[in-house]
Amino acid sequence: MADTHKQRFEKALRREPIVGHVPQFELVFFLTMEAFGKVHPSHRFYEQWNQMSHAEQKLHIEEMADIYIMTAKRYDHDAIFVHPNPGDLENTKWLLETIREKTGDEYFLMMHGDTTVSIPTGDDMIDFSVRMYEDPDSIHDQQKRWQEDAAKRAAALSGTGLLDGFALCSDYAFNVNPFFSPDIFAELVAPHLKECIDTYRSLGFYTIKHTDGNINPILDQIVDCGPDAVHSIDPQGHMNLLEVRKKYGDRICTIGNVNCGLLQTGTVEEAEADVRRCIREGMAEGYGFIFSTSNCAYTGLPLERYELMQKIWREEAIYR
Amino acid sequence: MSTTLAELSEFLQKGRVKNVKELVQKAIDEGISPNVILEEGLLSGMSVVGEKFKKNEVFVPEVLIAARAMNAGTTMLKPYLVQEGVESKGxxxxxxxxxxxxxxxxxxxxxxxxxxxxxxxxxxxxxxxxxxxxxxxxxxxxxxxxxxxxxxxxxxxxxxxxxxxxxxxxxxxxxxxxxxxxxxxxxxxxxxxxxxxxxxxxxxxxxxx
Incomplete structure (x- = not known):
C-alpha cells in the first residue's frame, strides 16, 4: 500500500529514502479566493463568534477545514499548516478534529508554535535593542512565559492524534544578516529555541524552524537546537540550498528555497529556471528535502506563477 | 582630536546615552565648537559603527543603540548648531x-x-x-x-x-x-x-x- 501524504512528509523530515514525488507544502496558501472563490481562514474576522449558534460555528469550522483540504488536494501538498481562527484551544481542536474526520490520517497537520523572540517591529526595535543590552532578563522572562503557555497547549494536544508538528516561525534575519549577532543569539535566543524544540519532541511532535533572511551566521546554532527541518533557506537572503544541504543535510531536512521574488516579478523563463535549480539542489545530497516557496503563497502572488511552479514539480521533482 | 571627543566617539559606538550626554556637555564647557563636537565626536563615532556594520562586525541592534545615543547628543547640540549657523549636509x-x-x-x-x-x-x-x-x-x-x-x-x-x-x-x-x-x-x-x-x-x- 502506498504511503499517505503524511507518511511521506514524515519520511522527508526524518531524511529517509522515498520514491515518487518530492514532498511539498506551503506555510500558507493565501490564494484561496482565486483558486476556490473562498476567503482564506486567516483573513476572516469572527467578531461575534461566541454569539453564534453552535450550528453556525460548525458551518464556519467545516468551511475552513474544507478550504485547507481543497488546497492540499489540488496542489498535492503533503502537509497542512492550520491557522486556527478563532485560535483558542477549544476551537483549535475542533478545527483539527474536523480536518481529521474528513481526511483521516492522510495529511501531516501542523500549526504555529514558536516561543522565541523574532525581529521586533519598527516601532519596538530600538526599545527592544536597548533591552537586549540593558535588561536581557526581561527578554528571557518573556520567552519563558511563552514557553510555559506553549507547553500547556502542546500537552493538551499531545496523544490526541490531531496534530503532528509545530512550525516555529519567528524570523531572525534580514536579507543582509541576522538581526541578532551570533553572540547575542547564543545568549538570548538559542537556549529558548532548544527548550521549545525539546518540549515539543518530548510530547511527540515534529518541529520545523522557519526564518527568512540570511541566517548563515547563526545556522550552526539553529541546527544545534535540533529542529527536524529548517524552512525557508531564503535565496533573497543569499542562502544557498546546496551548501546548506552539504553542510547540514545529515542533521536536518531542508524546506523551501524557490525564490519568491523571481516567482513574482521575474520572466517566465527566470521563474522556471529558478524552480528547476531549487529542485535540482534540493534533491542532491541525499533525501530530506521538502519543496516549497521561500516564504509562502502570499497575497498578491499571481496564481498562475504558483501553478507554473507546481507544474514543474509535478513533471520533474521525482525520486526514481 | 581632544580626549573628550575621542571618549565621546567611543561611548557613542557602545550606545551609552548617559555617557554621551555627559561628554557633549563637557565638550561644550571646554569651549569646543559645536560643529567640531558634531563632526569629530558624534558623526565620527557613527561612521565607525557604519563601517563595522558593513563588515558584519556589528549587527542592527548595535547600530540602533548607537543611533539612539547620537540622537541624544545631537538634541543637546542643536541649539548651539543653530546659533553657529551650521546646516545639515543634505x-x-x-x-x-x-x-x-x-x-x-x-x-x-x-x-x-x-x-x-x-x-x-x-x-x-x-x-x-x-x-x-x-x-x-x-x-x-x-x-x-x-x-x-x-x-x-x-x-x-x-x-x-x-x-x-x-x-x-x-x-x-x-x-x-x-x-x-x-x-x-x-x-x-x-x-x-x-x-x-x-x-x-x-x-x-x-x-x-
Whole structure:
C-alpha cells in the first residue's frame, strides 16, 4: 500500500529514502479566493463568534477545514499548516478534529508554535535593542512565559492524534544578516529555541524552524537546537540550498528555497529556471528535502506563477 | 582630536546615552565648537559603527543603540548648531512605498543617514508617489528614498521615479528593500540601489556633496 501524504512528509523530515514525488507544502496558501472563490481562514474576522449558534460555528469550522483540504488536494501538498481562527484551544481542536474526520490520517497537520523572540517591529526595535543590552532578563522572562503557555497547549494536544508538528516561525534575519549577532543569539535566543524544540519532541511532535533572511551566521546554532527541518533557506537572503544541504543535510531536512521574488516579478523563463535549480539542489545530497516557496503563497502572488511552479514539480521533482 | 571627543566617539559606538550626554556637555564647557563636537565626536563615532556594520562586525541592534545615543547628543547640540549657523549636509525624504506597511528597513536607513549628518524627513509607510514628490518640493530635498519589503509593491517605485521625472524636481531617487535588485533599479531608472543601510547612507551623502 502506498504511503499517505503524511507518511511521506514524515519520511522527508526524518531524511529517509522515498520514491515518487518530492514532498511539498506551503506555510500558507493565501490564494484561496482565486483558486476556490473562498476567503482564506486567516483573513476572516469572527467578531461575534461566541454569539453564534453552535450550528453556525460548525458551518464556519467545516468551511475552513474544507478550504485547507481543497488546497492540499489540488496542489498535492503533503502537509497542512492550520491557522486556527478563532485560535483558542477549544476551537483549535475542533478545527483539527474536523480536518481529521474528513481526511483521516492522510495529511501531516501542523500549526504555529514558536516561543522565541523574532525581529521586533519598527516601532519596538530600538526599545527592544536597548533591552537586549540593558535588561536581557526581561527578554528571557518573556520567552519563558511563552514557553510555559506553549507547553500547556502542546500537552493538551499531545496523544490526541490531531496534530503532528509545530512550525516555529519567528524570523531572525534580514536579507543582509541576522538581526541578532551570533553572540547575542547564543545568549538570548538559542537556549529558548532548544527548550521549545525539546518540549515539543518530548510530547511527540515534529518541529520545523522557519526564518527568512540570511541566517548563515547563526545556522550552526539553529541546527544545534535540533529542529527536524529548517524552512525557508531564503535565496533573497543569499542562502544557498546546496551548501546548506552539504553542510547540514545529515542533521536536518531542508524546506523551501524557490525564490519568491523571481516567482513574482521575474520572466517566465527566470521563474522556471529558478524552480528547476531549487529542485535540482534540493534533491542532491541525499533525501530530506521538502519543496516549497521561500516564504509562502502570499497575497498578491499571481496564481498562475504558483501553478507554473507546481507544474514543474509535478513533471520533474521525482525520486526514481 | 581632544580626549573628550575621542571618549565621546567611543561611548557613542557602545550606545551609552548617559555617557554621551555627559561628554557633549563637557565638550561644550571646554569651549569646543559645536560643529567640531558634531563632526569629530558624534558623526565620527557613527561612521565607525557604519563601517563595522558593513563588515558584519556589528549587527542592527548595535547600530540602533548607537543611533539612539547620537540622537541624544545631537538634541543637546542643536541649539548651539543653530546659533553657529551650521546646516545639515543634505535633506532626504524617506518612506515605505504605497501599499506596504513595513518600516523596519526604512527606519534603519533613516538612522544611518542621520548618522551621516543628513536631515531626514520620514513620511512613514504606505507613501504614494505624490506624497514623496510633494514633500521633496516642500523641503527642497536632495534625495527621495523609497523602501519596500513586498514583491507586490515594488512596482510602486516606478511610479515615484516617473513622477519625479515628470515634475522635473532635482531629487535623486534611491531605492532598497528585500526584493529590490540592481537590475530592478536599472529597469525603473532609479538613481541608486543599495543593498544595506550603511551603504545607503554613504551613497546619500555622496549625492549631497
Amino acid at each position: 535633506t532626504v525624504v524617506i518612506g515605505t512605498v504605497k501599499g506596504d506597511l513595513h518600516d523596519i528597513g526604512k527606519n534603519i536607513v533613516k538612522m544611518m543617514m542621520e548618522g551621516k549628518g543628513l536631515n531626514v524627513i520620514d513620511l512613514g509607510v504606505d507613501v504614494s508617489a505624490e506624497q514623496y514628490v510633494q514633500a521633496a518640493k516642500e523641503n527642497d530635498a536632495d534625495i527621495i528614498a523609497c523602501s519596500t519589503l513586498l514583491t507586490t509593491t515594488m512596482g510602486e517605485i516606478k511610479n515615484v521615479v516617473d513622477l519625479v521625472k515628470k515634475e522635473g524636481i532635482r531629487a535623486k531617487v534611491m531605492i532598497g528593500g528585500a526584493p529590490v535588485t540592481q537590475d530592478f533599479c536599472d529597469s525603473v531608472n532609479a538613481d541608486s540601489y543599495t543593498p544595506d543601510a550603511a551603504t545607503a547612507a554613504d551613497v546619500a551623502l555622496g549625492f549631497c556633496s
